[in-house]
Amino acid sequence: MHLPLRAITVFHAAARAGTLARAAQELGVTPSAVSQQIAALEMHLGTTLMVRSGRRAMLTEAGERYFAMIAENLDRVADATQAIRGSLSSRSLTVRVTPTLATKWLLPRLGRFLDAHADIDLRVDATNEPTDFAREAVDVDIRHGEGNWPGLFVEGLAEERFLPVCAPSLCPPGSLAPGDLPRHRLIHSVKSQMQWPRWFGLAEVPGPASWRRVLFDRSHMAIDAAAAGIGIALESELMMERELREGLLACPVRRPPVATRVTQWLVCPHDRLRRSQVGAFLGWLRAERDLWQARRND
Known part of the structure; x- marks a missing residue:
């Protein structure tokens, strides 16, 4: 009997993830490809397994029963495959990183790690x-977060200073007092741990009664928008190092308040620290962090 193994694997991933988009990301395919595989499996079985509810993919009663019957065995196959893959690729290293830190800070430095650890x-x-x-x-x-993940190794990457920044053509450096900012369009990074109301509180300035603002759900978009002259962003020096160094962004505020936080954390199970490549990567990250801090403090 022919078993549609690919379709079964895709259904298992979608049922576990809860959304087609997240399953597609895990599998490295498009959401439409996930949908097509699930439809093929439903045709093979002669029943509906999933229905859409907003962004989520909800299991039908038949889908729940089918997932319960296959999940444990597929997880065992995945574990066995990973165990064999790990034994054959003992020098592999997989790092998960937030998109903004990846593009703005990690990627420009990554060549040095790769050259040192070919x-x-x-x-x-x-x-x-x-x-x-x-x-x-x-x-x-x-x-990204507060650093409270019990049971895991957790180390803060660096203390970050948050500054109002914009293109120098929009407002020259040091040309504004904190109380002048509400007259300008303010760029908000909605997931940032340092938001405008808190910054205004540190500056002892009342927040605006109404905002001229634009919101982004990724800090790298807020940084690029500020560099493009769209408005004034409140961002971390860690994330916008290149833009500050090259003069694409500058702080328009005279004597801004000190606003600091640790927002990026190195996280892994304690047993991963025994892997030589993990130790090499963490050591390299700390050295790069120290170089960045030394340049920032010059």
């Missing part, structure tokens, strides 16, 4: 989704 087979996944280390083959997660 024997390491590196994979970088850029996503804000936290790693489920029990199920995913990820060695290190550079995670």
Whole structure:
């Protein structure tokens, strides 16, 4: 009897992920490809397994029963495959990192790590989704958050200073007092841990009664928007290092308040620290962090 193994695997991933988009990301395919595979499996079985509800994919009663019957066995196959793959690729290293840190800070430096460790087979996944280390083959997660993940090794990457920034053509450096900012369009990074109301509080300035604003769900978009002259963003010096160094962004505020936070964390299970490539990567990251801090403080 022919078994549609690919379609079964895709259904298993979608049922576990809860959305077709997340399943597609995990499998490295498009959401439409996931949908097509599930439809093929439903035709093979002669029943409906999933229905859409907003962004989520909801299991039908038949889908729940089918998933319950196949999940444990497929998880065992995945674990066995990963165990064999790990034994054959002992120099592999998979790092998960937030998209903004990946593009703005990690990627410009990554060549130095690769040149120094040519024997390491590196994979970088850029996503804000936290790693489920029990199920995913990820060695290190550079995670955005508060740093409270019990049971895991957790180390702050760096203390970041948050500054109002814009293109110098919009407002020259040091040309504004904190109370002048509400007259301008303010760019908001909606997932940032440093928001405009808190910054105004540190500056002892009342927040605006109404906002001229634009909102982005990724800090790298907010940084690029500020550099394009769209408005004034509140961002971390860590993330906008290149733009500040090259003069694409500057702080328009005279004597801005000190606003600092640790928002990026090195996270992994304690047993991953015994892997030599994990130790090499973390050591390299700390050295790059120290160089960045030294340049910032010059």
